[in-house]
Amino acid sequence: MKVDNIETAIDPLTGEEFVPKRSNQKFATRENQIKFNNLKAAEERKAKARTRKILNSNRKVLKKVLGDKDEVKRSYDHLEGAGLDFGYNTHTMAFGDVNWICVDDYAYTVIGENLFKIVKLL
Secondary structure (H helix, E strand, O other): OEEOOEEOEEOOOOOOEEOOOOOOOOOOOHHHHHHHHHHHHHHHHHHHHHHHHHHHHHHHHHHHHHOOOOEEEEEHHHHHHHOOOOOOOOEEEEEOOEEEEEEOOEEEEEEEOOEEEEEEOO
């Protein structure tokens, strides 16, 4: 937008018109930029909150089941009873021909019909 040959811009947070001091300036003030980015980050955290809560719970279950051991074997019923939600994980990894389902720094894999091996990743 031009007013008397002066380039102006619109602040995305407040909608106010201002004269930018730099060619890439998008906000009228640094405070507006910080507030805009904080609101955007809060919105993203809120969107991920339910999933992250389940993932945190899954991590706690795997940590508790593993205890201070390097690896343990547990049945599906045991893990389900402990509260593990098998529908939520952070990533999967393949070591050779074994696929591991991971929740942050813990992983489990199927080793039998109703049996899983759980390990802590390094």
